[in-house]
Amino acid sequence: MLRFVFRRILLGIPVLVTVATLTFFIMHVVPGGPFDTEKILPPEIIANIEAKYHLDKPLPMQYLLYMKQLLQGDLGPSYKYLGRGVSDIICDTFPVSFVLGLCAVLVVLGLGIPAGVISAYWKNSLLDRSVLLLAAMGISVPSFVLGAISVWIFSHQWHLLPPALWEGFRHMILPAFALGAGYAGYVARLTRTTVLDVLATDYVRTARAKGLTEPVILFKHVLKNSMYPIVSVMGPLTAGLVTGSFVIEYIFSIPGMGRFFITAVTNRDYPLIMGVTLVYAVLIVIANTVVDMVYGWLDPRVTLK
């Protein structure tokens, strides 16, 4: 197991280096820079600023300097939030985004799996059809639409939940729901399909023939064996939730990392863009590794290499 984790970490490094390199060059090939402001600064000052941040050096040189600094674990200073380091900003905002993502995962699994199981168990019933329709709708509704409409209903019309900010449990409900609902629809469909497959297997027929009660069959035999496909989509799903969260952070004015990314891009705050992109990439790599580990643990037939 340890060897597996170690190997995956090693495999993740080239991915991260590529992400860093591509992002770096995409940022810099386009004309314009972080200090092109409306207010025209004297050339001496611009020269000074550029010298300070090494922006006067040729691009390959800047790249090498950045990578060297990155290797030392330093993400550099922010160009716009003066006096603050990028790592500093990320440390402040990351926990918020992380908690939001975690809540959304809970929504996805908490809504998706039960809905899928119910739908499969009472196949072709009215309940099943409603679940399928809801799932199709969930997959098709953009998270910002869901966020906006739920703010309008639950905050502005019924005054039940706060429309914005991040100050406690009540503030988490709407954003987590808006972020997770679409994926919940996806998971519900997937669960339904796999549970239907498992319900048709011989060992479930045997279990029924033995006279086991339905709850025992459902939870011990069916559910556990239906989990593999769901676990295997959790990797891309987490990636989607993580990168999708900045729209939600924008709608609900949540002080997370995604909101900083948007302002960083519009400001051309190069180090901050790099920093946030790298954190996202690391998260995706970790998520995929964890998913593979859980997969190996659930299914003894899978050997981790």
Place this chain on the structure above:
Amino acid sequence: MKFSLASKLSAGFLLIVSGVAVFAPWVAPYSYETQDTLRTLASPSLEHWMGTDRLGRDLLSRMIYGARVSLFIGVFTTLFALLIGTVYGAISAYVGGRTDNLMMRAVDVVFALPDLLMIILITVLMGRGLMGVFIALTLVSWVTVARLVRGEVLRIKEFPYVQAAHALGASPTRILLREIFPNILSILVVTLSFRVPVAILAESTLSFIGLGISPPFSSWGSLANDGWTAIKFYPHLILFPSLAIFLTILSFNFLGDGLRETLDPRASKSPT
């Protein structure tokens, strides 16, 4: 070919929406910039079916012109991505060996990038607007197609009829175009109907956070963004664009399900 009711309805809806988009100047009751200054922020009425915005512009007309941008981006980025991905994937699979390996590593690299972040980055840096969104979406989405097509071509390449064509001395181009391409066409059609809503979603999300389509153009996403600031008192401004985006994506998904069931021989018949 038998299609479900849902996919027939969806196809009908999409036909109407695209018809309206194409013939926008003839269908729209007003121009998208005419201001009715006496009725700003009006609720839906007989005169303005979807109400007016803060400058007194007719929302229905703006929605109709917005459909042009949203659908154009959705359909054409996907077609473009499909074209690039198909050519790339087919060549990679057909040539095989070291070339294939190298070409697929390049695909892996693009895959490793966080999608939406890259789309934002490229769009903003390209100077926000139709072209930026177009390039960003295409660059991110062709890789999915390339992988899919490569897998299909690898499979079909081994079939006896392809071997026969080869033995008869057909050129690789001929084999790819005449023997292999017709056999992946149905999968490409299904992919098209599932990728278009993804592109529409990405564009509208981008425009909603104010990073996508910028004035004078407007898409459903940017209209929704205009409405978002006034949601508390004038909800119709965000409701209609949201509904349009939702119904369009839903229709494409239903249509895709229908197409897959009829066209894709490997898809398991949906367990209903």
